[in-house]
Each structure stands twice: as structure tokens, then as C-alpha cells.
Amino acid sequence: MTTKNIKTAERVFKALSDSNRLRILKILQVKPMAVCEITSILKLATSTVSNHLALLRDAGFIQDEKDGKWVNYRLTDEYIEKYVSELAPLFREWLEDDPLVKSDMKQAKIVDRFVICKQ
Amino acid sequence: MTTKNIKTAERVFKALSDSNRLRILKILQVKPMAVCEITSILKLATSTVSNHLALLRDAGFIQDEKDGKWVNYRLTDEYIEKYVSELAPLFREWLEDDPLVKSDMKQAKIVDRFVICKQ
DNA sequence: GAGTCATTTCGTTAACAATCGAAATTAAGC
DNA sequence: GCTTAATTTCGATTGTTAACGAAATGACTC
Numbered sequence: 440m441t442t443k444n445i446k447t448a449e450r451v452f453k454a455l456s457d458s459n460r461l462r463i464l465k466i467l468q469v470k471p472m473a474v475c476e477i478t479s480i481l482k483l484a485t486s487t488v489s490n491h492l493a494l495l496r497d498a499g500f501i502q503d504e505k506d507g508k509w510v511n512y513r514l515t516d517e518y519i520e521k522y523v524s525e526l527a528p529l530f531r532e533w534l535e536d537d538p539l540v541k542s543d544m545k546q547a548k549i550v551d552r553f554v555i556c557k558q
Numbered sequence: 559m560t561t562k563n564i565k566t567a568e569r570v571f572k573a574l575s576d577s578n579r580l581r582i583l584k585i586l587q588v589k590p591m592a593v594c595e596i597t598s599i600l601k602l603a604t605s606t607v608s609n610h611l612a613l614l615r616d617a618g619f620i621q622d623e624k625d626g627k628w629v630n631y632r633l634t635d636e637y638i639e640k641y642v643s644e645l646a647p648l649f650r651e652w653l654e655d656d657p658l659v660k661s662d663m664k665q666a667k668i669v670d671r672f673v674i675c676k677q
Numbered sequence: 678g679a680g681t682c683a684t685t686t687c688g689t690t691a692a693c694a695a696t697c698g699a700a701a702t703t704a705a706g707c
Numbered sequence: 708g709c710t711t712a713a714t715t716t717c718g719a720t721t722g723t724t725a726a727c728g729a730a731a732t733g734a735c736t737c
Contacts, residue, residue: 592713592714593713593714593715594713594714604713604714604715605714605715605716605717608714608715608716609715609716612715627711627712627713627714628713628714629713629714629715675712675713676712
């Protein structure tokens with residue numbers, strides 16, 4: 440577990456203080472996904488999504504890993520950050536009834552990168 | 559418990575996403591306090607502190623009550639908001655080792671409104 | 678190593694948030 | 708009800724953040 444000062448706490452909560460980032464966390468709860476898949480569900484510019492992902496990663500909520508030509512993002516499994524390790528299990532149970540989140544998660548189940556991620 | 563949609567969650571986390579508001583929560587953990595006492599510890603303009611307090615109150619973390627010519631703020635005891643009721647006990651244990659928070663809480667123990675809140 | 682496509686970085690714009698001082702409001706005590 | 712002092716609201720300024728499109732980077736495939 441890394442240090443736990445007030446700046447760290449601020450960064451962790453800031454990561455959670457945007458509804459699009461909360462949507463991303465709920466989507467990744469369904470399964471790991473590439474940026475283009477997340478983008479297609481959120482309907483935001485890829486650069487915007489990339490920025491949100493970086494904030495969530497820097498706070499310790501998600502991690503990335505290369506998979507061929509894709510970069511997959513997934514919820515962090517081994518939490519390094521104390522705050523995240525306590526918040527993540529809580530948040531997992533939250534927002535399950537939110538209409539937008541439900542719709543997002545439904546799409547996340549069926550999204551197919553080989554269909555979506557072409558241009 | 560009130561509704562728990564994504565906008566509510568966003569507001570709750572946004573309330574926690576500023577270090578001065580985190581300091582206020584830790585200070586109020588010591589004891590209920592008037593605005594002028596909190597201001598004297600944080601060393602911010604009263605209008606700034608008032609704004610932070612309103613955000614924390616609207617998110618459900620604190621409540622206010624009149625006490626003569628003062629308005630006392632205290633941590634909410636009966637949590638109406640589901641998210642707050644889960645976060646508040648966690649947060650209570652956090653930041654205890656942060657130097658600034660320790661200094662704040664030390665001051666909070668000895669602050670005396672009858673000495674501080676004159677002009 | 679050239680082409681292709683996913684991802685990230687950059688530069689810009691617009692909206693939002695933190696801060697302050699000053700003015701307005703509220704309430705207590707005489 | 709007048710005075711005094713605490714608190715809140717208002718207006719302006721400054722800094723931060725979310726968003727976009729375009730350009731740059733990175734990596735796989737041939």
C-alpha cells in the first residue's frame with residue numbers, strides 16, 4: 440500500500456467525481472475492454488475517453504495491458520492504493536439501478552471490437 | 559435512503575474531491591464548530607469556507623444547526639444518503655497520519671470561539 | 678519497411694470551480 | 708428597534724477541467 444496523504448485522497452475522489460468516469464468503471468465491471476469499445480458505448484471522442492482512462496489509471500482504479508493491436512483496460516485486481524482497495528468493492532454494488540448505467544452495462548455485454556472498431 | 563442515481567454519486571464524490579473540504583470533514587470529526595472557527599483553522603476567506611460547507615451539506619456529509627448567534631456544523635449522524643452512510647465511516651479512519659490534517663485536528667481541539675470569533 | 682488502424686498527445690475552446698473582498702442578511706443583546 | 712457581530716450571498720478574477728478535432732505515435736500484418 441502506498442502513502443496515504445491528503446493529495447492522494449483528493450486525486451482518488453477527483454477520479455470518481457465525473458459521471459462519465461463512473462460509467463467507465465461500471466462498464467469495465469462487465470469485462471475488460473479496448474478504448475474503441477468504451478468510446479462506442481459512451482459516444483465521446485476517443486481523446487476524451489483516453490483522458491478519462493488516464494485519470495482513472497493514475498488514481499489506481501484501472502490498469503491497461505497490450506493485447507495485439509489493442510490496449511485493454513480492466514479494473515485493477517491487486518489494489519496498490521489503500522483508498523482504492525476500500526472504495527472499489529463498495530462502488531461495485533452502487534449504481535446498479537441507474538438507467539444509464541444499466542443500458543451501458545447491457546451494451547458492454549454484447550459489444551464486439553471486431554464489429555465496432557473499424558473506420 | 560434517497561435515490562441513488564449517477565448524478566447523486568457524482569455530487570457525493572465531487573464534495574470529497576477538494577482537499578480543503580476533506581480538511582473540514584476531519585476537523586468536524588473532532589467536534590462541531592462554527593464557521594468562524596473552521597475559517598480560523600483553514601485560513602481562508604469566510605465566503606470560501608461557506609461555499610465548501612454548502613457543498614458538503616448538499617452532498618449529505620454535514621448538517622448545520624443554529625446555536626445563538628452561531629451556526630454550528632457537525633458531521634451528519636443519521637445518514638439519509640446511502641452513499642454517504644457507506645463512505646463516512648471509511649473516511650473517518652483515513653488521513654489520520656497526514657501532517658496537515660494532524661495539525662488541523664490539534665487546533666480543532668483547542669479552538670475557542672469566544673477568543674477567535676471577534677473582529 | 679510500408680500500409681493500416683488503434684491509441685495517445687496536442688492545441689484550442691468553453692464550462693466549471695476556487696478564491697477573494699464587499700455588500701447584504703440574519704440574529705442576539707441591550 | 709438599534710447596535711453589533713456572525714454568517715451568507717454577490718460579483719469578479721483566476722485557475723482547472725471536459726470536450727473536440729487533428730496530428731503524432733505505436734504496433735501489428737503483410
